[in-house]
Amino acid sequence: MDQAKIEVNNLYKIFNGKKKREISLLENGLSKDDILEKTGATVAVNKANFKVMPGEIFVIMGLSGSGKSTLLRCLNRLIEPSKGTVKIDGQDITKLNSKELRNYRRQKYGMVFQNFALFPYRTVQANAEFGLEIQGVSANIRKAKAASALETVGLSGYEQQKPNQLSGGMQQRVGLARALAVDPDILLMDEPFSALDPLIKKEMQDMLLDLYQQINKTIIFITHDLDEALKLGDRIAIMKDGEIVQIGNHEEILNQAENDYVAEFVQDVNRSRVLTAADIMSKPVALLYPQAGLKTALHKMRQNKLASIFVLGKEHKVKGIVKIKNVVSAINNGQQKLKDLIEKVPTASPGETVNSLFAKIAELDTPIPVLNEKDQLKGVIVKTDVIANLATDQI
Numbered sequence: 001m002d003q004a005k006i007e008v009n010n011l012y013k014i015f016n017g018k019k020k021r022e023i024s025l026l027e028n029g030l031s032k033d034d035i036l037e038k039t040g041a042t043v044a045v046n047k048a049n050f051k052v053m054p055g056e057i058f059v060i061m062g063l064s065g066s067g068k069s070t071l072l073r074c075l076n077r078l079i080e081p082s083k084g085t086v087k088i089d090g091q092d093i094t095k096l097n098s099k100e101l102r103n104y105r106r107q108k109y110g111m112v113f114q115n116f117a118l119f120p121y122r123t124v125q126a127n128a129e130f131g132l133e134i135q136g137v138s139a140n141i142r143k144a145k146a147a148s149a150l151e152t153v154g155l156s157g158y159e160q161q162k163p164n165q166l167s168g169g170m171q172q173r174v175g176l177a178r179a180l181a182v183d184p185d186i187l188l189m190d191e192p193f194s195a196l197d198p199l200i201k202k203e204m205q206d207m208l209l210d211l212y213q214q215i216n217k218t219i220i221f222i223t224h225d226l227d228e229a230l231k232l233g234d235r236i237a238i239m240k241d242g243e244i245v246q247i248g249n250h251e252e253i254l255n256q257a258e259n260d261y262v263a264e265f266v267q268d269v270n271r272s273r274v275l276t277a278a279d280i281m282s283k284p285v286a287l288l289y290p291q292a293g294l295k296t297a298l299h300k301m302r303q304n305k306l307a308s309i310f311v312l313g314k315e316h317k318v319k320g321i322v323k324i325k326n327v328v329s330a331i332n333n334g335q336q337k338l339k340d341l342i343e344k345v346p347t348a349s350p351g352e353t354v355n356s357l358f359a360k361i362a363e364l365d366t367p368i369p370v371l372n373e374k375d376q377l378k379g380v381i382v383k384t385d386v387i388a389n390l391a392t393d394q395i
Contacts, residue, residue, distance in 0.1 A: 003090060004051035005186065005218045006058075006075065011048040011084030013070050013242075017041025019082040032241040044070040046242035048084070057212060057219045059233030061226065067242040068222050069190055075220065076109045076188060077101055088186070106135050110179030110217075114191040116171045118163040124150065124174050125159035131182040142181070149177040152211065169200040173207075180215065187219045194223070205231055226265065230254070230274045238262055251279045277357060278350035280386070281370045281379030287312055290319060290339050297338055298327050308366045311342050316376045318369045321345050347371050350378060357386050 014022045022041045025034070032043040044067045052058040060068045073079040075086055077093060085092045088108060096104055110131070118127050125143070128150050132142035150156060153173040163171050172192055179187055193201045205228060212219065223229050229236045230250040237247045238261075246258045254274065257263035286304045288297055288311045301309050301324045313319045320342035330341055346360045348370045361368055367380040 002054055004087075005054045005056070005089065006052040006220070007085075007087040007090075008048055008050050008075070009085045009087075011045055011071070011074060011086065012043075012082045013045040013067070013074055013079060014082045015042040015044055023083055043067075043242045045074060045081070048244050050237055050244060050247055052218060052220065054218055055216060056234045057221060057232055059221045059223060059229040059236045060239060061223050061229040061236060062239035063224055065241075066239040068224075068239050071239070072188055072190055072220060072222050075186075076105055076111070106131075106182065108185050110182055110184035110187045112172070112175050112179050112187065112189045112192045114194055116163070116168075116175050118171060118174055120163055122162075123159065124155060124161050124163070124166070127163065127174050128177045128181050131178055135182065145183075146177065146181045149181040150174075152180060152214070153177045154207070167200070168196050169204055172196065172204060176208075176211075185218060187217050189219060189221045191222050191224065193228070194225070201228075208232065226269060227274075230269065238265065250274055275354045276350060277348040277352045277354075277368075277370045277381060278378070280354060281350075281381050284310060284377070284380045287377075288322065288338070289313070290342075292338055294327050294331050294335065294338055294341075297322055298324065298331065301327070310367075310369055310377065310380065311338070312377060315374070318347070318371060318375065318377050321366050321369075323366070345369065347375075348381060349373075354386055357381065361386050 012023050012026070017035075017039055018041070022035050022039055022043065025038070026043065026046055030038070032046065035041055035043050046067070048071055060071060062068045070079055074081045077086075081094060085094055087093070093101065093104060119130070122130070125146055128146035129142045132145055137145070147159065150159060153176050155170065155173050155177060158166065158170070163174065166174070175192070193204045196204060209232065221232055230253070233250065235247060235249050236253050237244045238253070239245065240261055246253065246262045248256065253262065254266050254269060257266060286300045286306060286309055288300065288309050290311060290313060297309060301307070306324065308321050308323045310321050311319045322338065322341050323343070326341045345366055346364070346368055348357055348360065348368050350370055350372065357368065361381070361383050364383065367382045369377050370379045370381060372378050
């Protein structure tokens with residue numbers, strides 16, 4: 001199993017307190033409000049524990065004041081934790097001195113902020129170069145790296161513009177390009193799209209997902225928007241009053257709430273727009289290959305109580321489906337070849353939403369195969385699975 005990229009253990013952050021006293025009170029069961037009333041200290045992060053795997057988009061979400069942005073800044077020690085450890089690739093960064101920490105940040109982290117944090121007097125190119133400039137990279141190299149990063153985020157041709165000449169979405173692309181130019185292992189993104197109009201926000205979310213496939217980075221993404229968290233996150237940590245109250249993938253968050261707070265938080269989410277084919281597909285109970293005979297096909301379908309069965313070719317690729325009624329008819333008429341009965345069917349990709357699947361499966365009397373990018377079978381979806389998940393949103 002891969003080593004965690006980021007490992008956080010028993011992390012606390014207390015503001016305006018004596019730290020040890022407040023942490024002791026928390027460990028004895030007092031709440032954030034109790035601590036504030038008793039000591040005047042603010043509990044921002046309360047015993048956070050989680051791991052982030054390499055190449056994962058890990059979303060930390062919660063309402064205002066939940067501690068999510070403070071927790072993010074503890075990961076690179078822009079805010080010093082009061083207690084606990086933060087390990088990056090196994091190294092505890094809470095033990096680094098100031099000089100070591102500065103160098104470590106330059107090598108490991110890129111950060112994208114909510115308010116863009118661009119220099120208004122610098123051009124787009126110069127803003128994108130800034131992190132490299134701080135690292136002492138030579139002018140020619142940083143110019144080339146910044147230009148490449150700007151191209152990656154779709155801003156080629158805007159190099160000489162100033163930030164105030166760009167839309168909000170474009171300004172945020174500059175901030176992202178600046179973070180990417182230094183080629184960090186980890187991207188820390190603090191509510192980067194929350195200030196954008198809804199259409200631009202969606203465009204930026206889509207761009208980030210496309211970019212994610214290219215850049216091979218670990219991303220920590222902060223948001224207060226559950227729909228955004230569900231769209232972007234491989235896994236989601238939900239925070240309340242400084243505590244992480246649940247961690248899971250979007251299906252677990254939606255369908256396996258561990259407490260009333262999470263259940264209430266997700267109750268208004270349209271699951272049909274969030275759950276995907278990969279979430280609801282099941283493993284096929286039986287499969288056939290073209291060389292199988294008609295009687296073999298009939299036996300497998302009867303044995304497994306199937307009205308149809310998928311036929312696979314080389315490399316587990318779906319050739320189509322065979323229906324039991326056609327197999328019975330072919331045997332009765334003396335036909336010999338299974339391949340003559342194979343029918344093409346609509347297919348789904350793992351990322352398609354339940355909502356979009358309904359249009360495909362509504363008029364079908366056969367399951368839909370879920371295929372990966374190589375057209376290999378990953379699972380199957382039957383109509384009842386789709387209808388059941390659509391019905392959940394009507395209850």
